[in-house]
Amino acid sequence: MTALLESLPLAVSLGLFAACALVIGVVGTRLTHVVDDLADRTGLGEAVAGAILLGMATSLSGIVLSVSAALSDQPELAMSNALGGIAVQTLFLTLADLAHRRANLEHAAASIGNLMQGGLLICLLALLLVGRFSPEWTLWQVHPVTPLLFIIYLFGLRLVSRAQHNPMWQPARTRETRLDEPDDQALARSLTTLWLAFVIMAAVLGVSGWLLERSATVISQRTGLSQAAVGVLMTSVVTSLPELVTSIAAVRRGALTLAVAGIIGGNAFDTLFAAASDIAYRGGSIYHAVPDDVSLWVALSLLMTGILMLGLIRRQEQGPGRIGFESVAIIACYLAGVAMLVLGGSAAPA
Numbered sequence: 001m002t003a004l005l006e007s008l009p010l011a012v013s014l015g016l017f018a019a020c021a022l023v024i025g026v027v028g029t030r031l032t033h034v035v036d037d038l039a040d041r042t043g044l045g046e047a048v049a050g051a052i053l054l055g056m057a058t059s060l061s062g063i064v065l066s067v068s069a070a071l072s073d074q075p076e077l078a079m080s081n082a083l084g085g086i087a088v089q090t091l092f093l094t095l096a097d098l099a100h101r102r103a104n105l106e107h108a109a110a111s112i113g114n115l116m117q118g119g120l121l122i123c124l125l126a127l128l129l130v131g132r133f134s135p136e137w138t139l140w141q142v143h144p145v146t147p148l149l150f151i152i153y154l155f156g157l158r159l160v161s162r163a164q165h166n167p168m169w170q171p172a173r174t175r176e177t178r179l180d181e182p183d184d185q186a187l188a189r190s191l192t193t194l195w196l197a198f199v200i201m202a203a204v205l206g207v208s209g210w211l212l213e214r215s216a217t218v219i220s221q222r223t224g225l226s227q228a229a230v231g232v233l234m235t236s237v238v239t240s241l242p243e244l245v246t247s248i249a250a251v252r253r254g255a256l257t258l259a260v261a262g263i264i265g266g267n268a269f270d271t272l273f274a275a276a277s278d279i280a281y282r283g284g285s286i287y288h289a290v291p292d293d294v295s296l297w298v299a300l301s302l303l304m305t306g307i308l309m310l311g312l313i314r315r316q317e318q319g320p321g322r323i324g325f326e327s328v329a330i331i332a333c334y335l336a337g338v339a340m341l342v343l344g345g346s347a348a349p350a
Helices: 002-006 010-042 046-057 060-071 075-099 112-133 145-165 191-221 227-239 241-253 256-280 292-314 325-347
Strands: none
Touching: 010 046, 010 191, 010 241, 046 191, 060 075, 060 191, 060 227, 060 256, 075 227, 075 241, 075 256, 075 292, 075 325, 112 145, 112 256, 112 292, 145 256, 227 241, 227 292, 227 325, 241 256, 256 292, 292 325
């Protein structure tokens, strides 16, 4: 099946790319509604449901790509896809901010859960840098940072859940603040039906993401781009489309906390792409097998996440272009990263 897809003409690959993107757009919108109802029906709350359910479901295609690339001895593609996805998904949050015209999204979606998720993400990204610059020690070809990523992620989710149920900090309420309150219609829906719909839609997103990656691989092979450029500029954007669709859908539905949590929680989960890729990669530590232009995106993701957290704490109601200062700064950081990647690649010796 893979060989057949990779032998498709460029025009057919472009058509497959567009068709899968359409499927993701439709299914992603419906998935947001289901997760929002599950958040109310199970009592998880939008921040936790967004991080665990929405974040994981929309990340299926990305983790499949990174692990398969690592198994195929393409560590640069595996890591650039994971790290580029974190950066572009943070950028997508600015598009969701644009979709919420009444006020800055970070102002309206004040939540202790989202702040905790942001802190967890910064810890996980910093741990990736520790792995990159620590000694190249491995046990069964796995670096010690890899199990730490899983442990800290699970421990962080427990802290977020506890903070949600017993908060020691509360955001000030304003006329634009949208609280995470259960919806009566959601509470009336069957929990079994909601879970079944979630599993089916997540599976469709996973398959669509795999097909998108195959078509993107065919397209990239004809361009001569480096694996880092392909991972950051193509596959990470493609596999992150569900996050864009679901975040904007959540904003339009009024589930603002879910929109922010889906991005931040999805980013935290995406750091595990690197851990899973290190396990799949048989050439030693995957953190040491990637060039500096891939590690650059860890630093950029740290910077973008820190700016986002400042926005969540500052809660500017209106900013430039009716979005917050953090959205403007995140856009600038991402564009600067793309410029450095492109210019660095063009300056590299042939």
